[in-house]
């Protein structure tokens with residue numbers, strides 16, 4: 141009969157257990173020092189070894205050669221415990237036996253000495269499901285336990301166990317297992333099964349369990365059923381609906397370039413391949429989390445479930461961004477994930493979400509932003525440093541802009557005139573800066589544009605081209621002749637919060653004449 145891998149490879153001794161080192165050591169010491177408590181609580185994530193350790197512990201206590209930290213595995217007690225038929229090791233599933241009657245029976249049973257073995261071990265699974273009356277009955281037993289009983293309460297939700305019980309037990313918390321150890325365990329299992337797998341496939345499976353060994357091993361079963369004797373990463377990924385680092389990387393590339401167009405391509409490709417958009421959003425959030433952790437750790441870290449090679453890829457992907465950028469993207473991707481859960485239009489939501497990330501952009505630290513502004517630095521310091529009567533005082537910006545526009549049109553350079561219309565211009569004594577969306581950048585960078593701009597300025601200036609998304613209307617607002625009147629300050633809850641923001645305040649101190657015109661909540665665009 142076929143036995144699923146998780147059960148076939150249930151650890152039978154402490155040596156086979158991965159992670160949970162602290163638990164192994166403590167229990168081994170308790171056994172060798174003969175300090176056995178009557179109550180234990182094993183808590184922690186599902187599939188991390190609670191039931192397995194409870195059974196190993198029962199073997200340690202009841203092995204013919206014991207009590208011993210290294211049970212023989214051959215005697216009647218050992219073999220019966222593994223097969224679940226030992227008289228004195230009683231497993232109770234509290235999910236289905238949670239009532240007072242069951243606990244009364246249990247109390248009865250507790251009073252009798254073990255039939256054959258040293259201890260009567262009660263392993264209670266899903267212990268948090270026991271009713272409160274039943275807990276009371278259990279409490280009585282724990283208050284005056286016969287010397288031969290040991291209770292092991294296993295639970296994924298230890299906070300639901302009454303404190304009166306907790307205080308009479310030793311508690312062990314089982315951790316999510318370590319990525320590298322899990323990969324090694326699966327490698328070993330596959331060797332026993334005569335199956336090969338590439339390193340990436342193992343990494344995908346290890347991640348699929350999200351820290352639960354059982355879930356990873358179930359995924360492994362599924363992969364073997366689907367792919368046969370040789371597991372290949374791409375197939376395993378498709379099977380489990382996971383996404384490769386490359387496909388997640390296309391989002392980060394687009395963000396690094398500020399490229400909205402690419403985001404539509406990403407979504408189109410997902411749709412074309414019939415991938416789940418919800419799942420993609422979830423993986424994306426996880427990806428940003430990993431990028432952030434790798435960025436902060438600055439080297440290989442156990443906090444990310446990824447192989448050393450994958451961690452390098454992550455580090456490279458994180459390089460163009462700051463911690464703040466990544467934190468913002470993580471937040472936006474979590475919002476996106478949440479929105480997608482209930483969305484009837486997942487494609488639209490995903491597209492909007494990804495565009496929002498592009499728009500949220502890479503915020504420059506304020507000092508860097510100021511340095512980039514060149515002439516108009518804090519308090520006009522650079523302007524002050526210029527000669528009091530510059531030989532060629534800059535003509536007003538509007539003039540330069542319209543002169544340049546006229547010159548470009550006259551020279552039939554309509555694509556350059558068009559690019560100018562879509563850009564914002566700022567001018568200082570020795571520099572003119574044009575800021576435009578990325579699609580116009582290559583036009584503005586043409587030598588002809590620079591030459592025309594210099595000619596229109598009528599003095600030696602540096603022409604600087606910058607890329608930034610400009611909202612419709614903004615470029616026109618700085619167009620010649622249109623002088624907007626001071627807008628009333630925005631109001632509303634979002635505006636109040638924005639105006640109270642320390643960064644905004646700093647800007648206002650540095651640019652006392654600046655006004656906040658609109659406050660846009662990126663969340664309800």
Ligand SMILES: Nc1ncnc2c1ncn2[C@@H]1O[C@H](COP(=O)(O)OP(=O)(O)OP(=O)(O)O)[C@@H](O)[C@H]1O
Pocket residue numbers: 145146147148149150151156157158159160184185186187188189190191192193265294295296317325353354357
């Ligand atoms: N720490 C571990 N080392 C090796 N294998 C493990 C470990 N934890 C779990 N496994 C594997 O996962 C299977 C399930 O483990 P176990 O039943 O002990 O988990 P659990 O913590 O009791 O889970 P649950 O909370 O769902 O009851 C085992 O049969 C074994 O194959």
Ligand SMILES: [Mg+2]
Pocket residue numbers: 190191192265294
């Ligand atoms: Mg269990």
Ligand SMILES: [Zn+2]
Pocket residue numbers: 202203204205211212213214215216217218219
């Ligand atoms: Zn034995």
